[in-house]
Amino acid sequence: MIDRRCLGSLLLALAAVTGAPGASGAQAGPEPALSLEEAIALAKQNNPGYLASVNDADVAHWEVRSSYGRLLAPSLSVSSSLSWQGSGEQLFGSITDDQLGFGGQPSFYLSSYTLGLDYTLDGATLLAPGRSKANREATTA
Secondary structure, three states: OOOHHHHHHHHHHHHHHHOOOOOOOOOOOOOOOOOHHHHHHHHHHHOHHHHHHHHOHHHHHHHHHHHHHHHHOOEEEEEEEEEEEOOOOOEEOOEEOOOOOOOOOOOEEEEEEEEEEEOOOOHHHHHHHHHHHHHHHHHHO
């Protein structure tokens, strides 16, 4: 357990090593005063929260476009498949297809095509452009 006198000495030594103000008797003159514009520019350069919001401005702009796209345009899906089945000897239990009279089946191709068009209009889709605009304004504020 550290007593108060030892803790105070430890904190004073730590302040002297790290160069905290007031740790040494001799200090340099006062820092030159910054104008308001310089202070704001310096804060904008060094504030990670501000820099993150500036970085997110382009993303917010495209989110507005995307929300209008979901509102105005339907979604389209296209798919296709192709398969081939070759001739061969098929067994039905222990009887072959030749014994049943189905011999000589040809090889053939199977294909399938699907085209889908979907349009969804609900409350979330209707409110998305306004919400996206508000987010964009918040990032640029």
